[in-house]
Amino acid sequence: RPLIGVLALQGDVREHVATLRALDCDAVPVRRPEELAALHGIVLPGGESTTMSRLLATFELLEPLRARLADGLPAYGSCAGMILLADKVLDGRPDQHQLGGIDMIVRRNAFGRQVDSFEEDLAFAGLDDGPVHAVFIRAPWVESVGPDVEILAAVPDSPEAGAAAGRIVAVRQGAAMATAFHPELTGDRRVHRLFVETVRGL
Ligand code: GLN
Numbered sequence: 001r002p003l004i005g006v007l008a009l010q011g012d013v014r015e016h017v018a019t020l021r022a023l024d025c026d027a028v029p030v031r032r033p034e035e036l037a038a039l040h041g042i043v044l045p046g047g048e049s050t051t052m053s054r055l056l057a058t059f060e061l062l063e064p065l066r067a068r069l070a071d072g073l074p075a076y077g078s079c080a081g082m083i084l085l086a087d088k089v090l091d092g093r094p095d096q097h098q099l100g101g102i103d104m105i106v107r108r109n110a111f112g113r114q115v116d117s118f119e120e121d122l123a124f125a126g127l128d129d130g131p132v133h134a135v136f137i138r139a140p141w142v143e144s145v146g147p148d149v150e151i152l153a154a155v156p157d158s159p160e161a162g163a164a165a166g167r168i169v170a171v172r173q174g175a176a177m178a179t180a181f182h183p184e185l186t187g188d189r190r191v192h193r194l195f196v197e198t199v200r201g202l
Helices: 013-022 049-058 062-070 080-085 190-201
Strands: 003-007 026-030 041-044 075-078 086-090 102-107 117-124 127-137 141-145 150-154 168-173 176-179
Touching: 003 013, 013 026, 013 190, 041 080, 041 190, 049 062, 049 080, 075 080, 075 190, 080 086, 080 102, 080 176, 102 168, 117 150, 117 168, 127 190, 150 176, 176 190
Parallel strands: 003 026, 003 041, 041 075, 075 176, 086 102
Antiparallel strands: 102 141, 117 127, 141 168, 150 168, 168 176
16 A cells, blocks of 8 residues: 655645545544655645645655655645645745645636636546646636646636636646645545556556
């Protein structure tokens, strides 16, 4: 069974742990640098990316985790986790640290103040058995991606989507995957299963 860590400094850790366990993984909350070595993959949950990045530095995880990611540790980031995995962030705080790993520019809180949360059914590459119901909570979107990034999902054009129509909200580069939304909140395990398949495939 793969051992998958869930970064547990802040955010919705429990839901990811439960989803991974339901997919026959050993899932553990991770807070200390020594815990990284044994992992086969890591999930970076939603929460507040600025807070999480500060805590990464405080807990002395920033450099060791960057090093593990650069070394190919599979990672899945949701929402704030997507922000952490972006090589570059727009509308971040000046002191916000990036783990990086995905060649993309992400805009923080992109969906706008008046639309704090938003739900939409999305076609998701690799999941051909029906759309993913995506829950966005003060979510980022992806402004642009580099040539090696695979786009997995974008917001479809609809009257409700407004300015979000067409925006990229799920990506993958190598063993790193990110979604702007929160599949751990809906009971649909397919996005996590895709990530676990990456982990098992290595
Ligand atoms: N707005 C948050 C941030 O900037 C992300 C929100 C979330 O993870 N649900 O980190």
